[in-house]
Amino acid sequence: MAIAGGILTEPVLGSRSTHLVSAMGGMNGRALQAGDRLPVLAKPSSRSPRKAVGLTLPTGGRARLRVVPGPQDAWFQPEALKLMAGVSFRISPRSNRMGYRLEGPPLARARAGELISEPVGMGAIQVPVAGEPILLMADRQTAGGYPKIGHVISADLPLAGQLAPGDFIEFILCSRQEAVTALIARERQLLRFADLRDAS
Numbered sequence: 001m002a003i004a005g006g007i008l009t010e011p012v013l014g015s016r017s018t019h020l021v022s023a024m025g026g027m028n029g030r031a032l033q034a035g036d037r038l039p040v041l042a043k044p045s046s047r048s049p050r051k052a053v054g055l056t057l058p059t060g061g062r063a064r065l066r067v068v069p070g071p072q073d074a075w076f077q078p079e080a081l082k083l084m085a086g087v088s089f090r091i092s093p094r095s096n097r098m099g100y101r102l103e104g105p106p107l108a109r110a111r112a113g114e115l116i117s118e119p120v121g122m123g124a125i126q127v128p129v130a131g132e133p134i135l136l137m138a139d140r141q142t143a144g145g146y147p148k149i150g151h152v153i154s155a156d157l158p159l160a161g162q163l164a165p166g167d168f169i170e171f172i173l174c175s176r177q178e179a180v181t182a183l184i185a186r187e188r189q190l191l192r193f194a195d196l197r198d199a200s
Contacts, residue, residue: 005041020097021139062088062168065156068179070125072115072147077108080149084125085173089133093165097139099126100160102169106131107149117143123152123160135160135169155182 009016009026018026027036073081089102107127120126124136126146135152136144138161152160153174163169174182 008039066174067150070148075111075147080107100135153179155186
């Protein structure tokens with residue numbers, strides 16, 4: 001949802017968004033609740049209302065996310081990647097904006113031990129010892145020591161961000177070249193939308 005002029009909560013570090021982990025920003029750093037009223041800047045506009053074009057990302061409670069093999073995919077049994085791409089994972093109620101805990105068959109390791117902590121990005125799929133994958137999201141930690149079997153491609157992260165506990169994820173393996181092509185297509189879609197907006 002977009003609001004002309006924006007939401008007029010008090011800026012924190014230059015942003016009006018909410019960071020739940022640190023309890024900063026937004027409505028006293030907490031999640032919105034029924035009955036909350038958000039102050040908005042109502043800008044008068046001469047433009048007639050229009051329908052958004054080409055940027056809807058419907059999920060219907062299920063999403064297919066493309067994945068490239070992760071930097072530690074060799075830490076897993078050879079069939080683990082195929083298994084990950086052949087089943088549906090349910091997002092656990094224990095999930096949040098840091099990460100989606102995925103319920104499904106465990107992904108078996110071929111190598112014991114843990115990594116020295118290293119940087120992690122949004123979309124990384126970490127797998128703890130028990131084999132339950134975790135898809136890291138916007139409020140993820142900056143570093144982690146679990147091996148990463150895969151990484152959701154950048155073009156599909158907006159789709160992942162619309163999912164909720166109880167929804168299902170199916171992973172599709174793709175190449176790095178396919179990931180780059182998908183990102184270019186997504187950027188072109190956004191540019192076309194911006195051009196349509198500016199022309200109206």
